[in-house]
Amino acid sequence: MQKFLNALPLLAIAVLVWFHFHQPNSDKPKLAKPPSQTESRRCQVVEGSIYDGDTFRVRCDNQEQKIRLCGIDAPEAKQPLGIESRNYLRSLVAQAKGQVIVIEMDRDKYGRSVAEVLLESPSGEQSVQEEMLKAGMAYHYKQYSSNCHNRDVFDIAEEMGRSQQRGVWGFPNGGERPWDYRKQNQS
Template sequence: MRVLRGFIPALLLLGIAIVVRWIPDSLTQVMAGDTAEPPEAAGQVYELVPGSVYDGDTLRVTNGRGDLKIRLCGIDAPEIEQALGIAARDHLRSLLAQGNGSLLLVPVEQDRYGRTVAEIFVPLAGQAEEIHLNTQMVLDGYAYHYAQYSDACPNGRLLARAEEQAQAQQRGIWGDENAVPPWDYRQRHRTAVDEVLWSAR
């Protein structure tokens, strides 16, 4: 990775795709040898837009020519108003802060809100490895595996296993018996708003 990092500017100028392989120390034991890998069409180098981590699964990135709003593929973190919502946002910020300043983005698709759904790898400062944000957020108990939407994620297979580990060790959301998955929270919130609007007619 150190050798590749030294050639990144030259590779970008030549328009050559960058392929990054990730062998995470923090996940090696729990994933039984599986590692998160970007697909053959590879990571694009971006930087975090300062102050843009809105919650535990959404942020903005820039490549100097334009910004993208990113939704992390295959995960769903508690909403800010929920228990652990702020903690999830802050945990994502702390993972990003461990990086060397660049982010490797693997775009998957666009969602209905115009966000780029993606996997993100954070090259660690001074080390030859990266954090796979999607998997790490689930493994640390600050996001759920969003199984309904993880099939398109290149490393979606790891998310269910990361969640099993987090649940077994009661990390984060799994340590709160009253935790409500964010998709259920959003549905209830929408229903409550609809009821208020209907009764006001």
């Protein structure tokens, strides 16, 4: 019991330090914490696997899986800004040295893991979806974002890109949406 009482002041200091360094940055939208039943995993993006601005492969625990970013839809490769969107995602991943945190929300009809993905940076965790939307390199895919914990943040991020006419928002009315493009170009 005496050892416990002696350690109590150190425990209190540790808790205070933890809270101090884990305060959210007040000048950016706050990411929602996933519910406790949602598991987050640290993964490595497979080199050369970023196909477009919303899909890539990761290796988690020696297993490879395809990830579809929850709540966003990036221009297709043949659309204006399709290649730029893919390259922007590549640059975000490169800044994090390929290390990502994957929070799986669902599986889609193609068997891909639909997930929110975070990058670790010196300033804290950074949402890939949020960054893609702020840069105008993707659209908030509201029809498929109901399971995304940060869908409200995605709305704010997209509005930031739109108001600054970044990326797709430089085109009249934001250009052709990827979902419309796919529908018109189905084989």
